[in-house]
Amino acid sequence: MIGVVIPVHNEELLLAACLRAVAQAAGHAMLNGEQVCPVVVLDACSDSSASIAAQAGVHCLTISERNVGAARRAGADWLLQQGARWLASTDADSLVPEDWLVRQIHSEAEVVCGTVRVTRWDEYPDAVRNLYLRLYQQREGHRHIHGANLGVCAHAYQRAGGFPPVMAHEDVALVHALEALGARISWTAGNSVETSARREARCAEGFNDYLKGLAATT
Secondary structure, X not given: OEEEEEEEOOOOOOHHHHHHHHHXXXXXXXXXXXXXXXXXXXXXXXXXXXXXXXXXXXXXXXXXXXXXXXXXXXXXXXXXXXXXXXXXXXXXXXXXXXXXXXXXXXXXXXXXXXXXXXXXXXXXXHHHHHHHHHHOOOOOOOOOOOOOOEEEEHHHHHHOOOOOOOOOOHHHHHHHHHHHOOOOEEEEEEEEEEEOOOOOOOOOOOHHHHHHHHHHHO
């Protein structure tokens, strides 16, 4: 079984589209009918995110940590208990491509670090977009780490100790632990995930804060 972890804090505007994209990826013919189990981890939600996930038929866990690392860890732990052999991770403000899971599973790697792309820059001027595109490595062999586009086999995840329950950079900490163990890592741009450039971040020190930092320099 393949698991997909999606941490959520008040994502009623974007969650439905995220779950539709995950469902499309889960139904890809090249998965040969293998079960895909997404889990939404509702972290201190006060909006309708829970009902949206329920309408999509997705299993939900509820925590009150306001901590993205704790949310990803809780989702991964539950999936491992269900027998997941592979753990994929994305975010509620992101849209995975249809072949997202296929490319991860067939990568012959223990860890797949994918890239992200922004298609709507409504909240930023062109100067910020242009600076971002100059700095970002949208290529094979990149060194970016995104919780919105990450996959790891269950055995490697457990050897590395899993996502640490930290407020930010839990994805980076996990991948660095996997690197230290000598895990086979694929740094690929072949399964890039569309993500949001919104200014109102759900996680401090995440991708949105990175973009705001770029804006401060232009």
